[in-house]
Amino acid sequence: MTGDDAAPGRGAARGGRRGQSRPAGKRRPVRDEPRNTAYDLLRAVDERDAYANLLMPTLLRERGLAGRDAALATELAYGTLRGLGTYDEIIAVCSDRPPERIDPPLLDAIRLGVHQLLRTRVPSHAAVSATVDLARLRVGVGASKFANAVLRKVATRDYDRWLAIVAPDPAQDLIGHLAVAHSHPRWITSALRDAVGGDPEETAALLAADNERPGVTLIAWPGRSTVGELVEAGAVPARYSPYAAYLPEGDPGAVPAVAEGRAAVQDEASQLVALALTRVPLEGDDRLWLDMCAGPGGKAGLLDALALQEDRHLLASDQRFHRARLVWRATRTAGVITADGTTPAWRAGAFDRVLVDAPCTGLGALRRRPEARWRRDPASVPELGDLQRRLLGSALSSARPGGVVAYVTCSPHLAETRAVVEDVVRRRGGAEVLDARAFLDEVDGLGEGPYAQFWPHRHGTDAMFLALLRRTP
Numbered sequence: 014m015t016g017d018d019a020a021p022g023r024g025a026a027r028g029g030r031r032g033q034s035r036p037a038g039k040r041r042p043v044r045d046e047p048r049n050t051a052y053d054l055l056r057a058v059d060e061r062d063a064y065a066n067l068l069m070p071t072l073l074r075e076r077g078l079a080g081r082d083a084a085l086a087t088e089l090a091y092g093t094l095r096g097l098g099t100y101d102e103i104i105a106v107c108s109d110r111p112p113e114r115i116d117p118p119l120l121d122a123i124r125l126g127v128h129q130l131l132r133t134r135v136p137s138h139a140a141v142s143a144t145v146d147l148a149r150l151r152v153g154v155g156a157s158k159f160a161n162a163v164l165r166k167v168a169t170r171d172y173d174r175w176l177a178i179v180a181p182d183p184a185q186d187l188i189g190h191l192a193v194a195h196s197h198p199r200w201i202t203s204a205l206r207d208a209v210g211g212d213p214e215e216t217a218a219l220l221a222a223d224n225e226r227p228g229v230t231l232i233a234w235p236g237r238s239t240v241g242e243l244v245e246a247g248a249v250p251a252r253y254s255p256y257a258a259y260l261p262e263g264d265p266g267a268v269p270a271v272a273e274g275r276a277a278v279q280d281e282a283s284q285l286v287a288l289a290l291t292r293v294p295l296e297g298d299d300r301l302w303l304d305m306c307a308g309p310g311g312k313a314g315l316l317d318a319l320a321l322q323e324d325r326h327l328l329a330s331d332q333r334f335h336r337a338r339l340v341w342r343a344t345r346t347a348g349v350i351t352a353d354g355t356t357p358a359w360r361a362g363a364f365d366r367v368l369v370d371a372p373c374t375g376l377g378a379l380r381r382r383p384e385a386r387w388r389r390d391p392a393s394v395p396e397l398g399d400l401q402r403r404l405l406g407s408a409l410s411s412a413r414p415g416g417v418v419a420y421v422t423c424s425p426h427l428a429e430t431r432a433v434v435e436d437v438v439r440r441r442g443g444a445e446v447l448d449a450r451a452f453l454d455e456v457d458g459l460g461e462g463p464y465a466q467f468w469p470h471r472h473g474t475d476a477m478f479l480a481l482l483r484r485t486p
């Protein structure tokens with residue numbers, strides 16, 4: 014981040030009366046709009062379960078924040094949300110009460126201060142004074158004194174020194190160490206460690222990648238725009254997908270092809286899993302494709318464009334009406350319906366290719382949703398697992414014998430990936446698992462197969478999982 018020591022300094026000068034300096038400690042608190050906005054986002058996430066990435070653009074627009082101020086507000090809010098697991102451990106050491114006994118509005122102000130102190134280039138005095146002012150204006154005088162006392166203690170060490178104090182010894186408690194050092198809940202750390210195959214260094218690399226801001230990847234929908242056109246608008250061709258380009262800076266909405274609805278923002282792994290489904294050779298007919306959990310329409314957009322080029326037809330379905338409406342907007346020629354995939358509204362065996370992009374924990378996209386890791390409940394894994402099994406079973410029934418099904422999750426959790434596929438194949442039968450990696454030749458490091466697992470730390474994509482199954486008679 015750029016480091017914004019100017020705003021508090023400027024504000025502090027404005028706060029004093031001309032020609033008079035106030036006695037130390039009697040300074041009038043300064044309202045700093047980027048920090049105030051970051052704070053409002055944290056409160057909305059806590060109080061109203063707001064989604065940070067959806068609310069932030071609205072807050073910035075309402076407050077007229079742009080450029081450096083908008084970047085600062087976003088970085089402070091997202092960085093604080095990602096890091097708060099580690100920050101709370103540090104606050105616990107620096108406070109006379111545990112974080113869970115600190116009033117939540119005050120705790121959020123302190124977390125924002127800790128983030129500035131330990132993870133940005135904001136000078137310590139500016140980080141402390143801006144947070145104390147924020148606490149005073151938004152919470153109260155007593156709260157600001159408490160924040161001041163805690164932050165002065167936090168400021169005595171840098172981030173690495175604090176980690177050496179608060180993170181458990183890895184030799185005694187590896188998961189606890191990684192969880193605190195990379196600010197992830199323990200259960201997610203453990204699940205991700207299992208999913209990468211147990212290697213501590215690779216687990217650490219994955220957790221660190223979750224804390225990075227993801228770049229913007231665009232898709233040029235085939236037949237409607239080209240990667241060359243995106244490159245002309247400032248993007249660079251992507252590593253893997255023939256339809257992708259990375260946008261290093263700027264608003265994707267300002268790219269003409271995106272503004273005209275001929276291209277869109279889409280993670281590269283999302284493009285590749287849909288593409289892999291279309292690459293599996295079929296004997297006999299290849300006319301009808303189904304996207305069974307299509308909303309909001311990212312993968313359906315690509316399948317629809319490919320289907321049109323190859324004279325196929327796509328039916329895209331989602332259980333929720335408003336999600337199906339988004340699919341309708343993302344596609345041109347696909348039929349779009351609202352239907353529960355577990356009780357199909359179509360004839361069994363009707364489709365040559367079926368995509369089931371199942372509802373999941375989203376543990377593969379933690380980089381995109383800064384607060385998501387704290388919201389997910391481990392109890393959701395078995396609940397989702399049941400639905401995932403029913404959807405995959407139904408997808409297999411929807412494919413004709415010899416047809417192919419892609420089972421996709423945006424989670425690498427083994428209980429949502431391998432376990433689901435292996436259970437369904439064992440119990441239901443009538444399916445052969447293909448080596449998905451064979452249809453993604455351009456990508457290395459997808460795992461030992463037969464599945465394909467993308468990773469943020471290896472591929473720079475979301476941790477998307479793909480299984481390809483052929484329906485047997």
Ligand SMILES: C[S@@+](CC[C@H](N)C(=O)[O-])C[C@H]1O[C@@H](n2cnc3c(N)ncnc32)[C@H](O)[C@@H]1O
Nearest residue numbers: 306307308309310311312331332353354370372
């Ligand atoms: C992971 S999202 C799909 C993302 C989408 N394929 C894309 O690329 O944009 C899962 C979707 O499944 C839908 N869903 C949940 N339960 C369903 C069910 N029983 N039948 C059909 N769709 C369902 C959700 O509404 C959600 O839109």
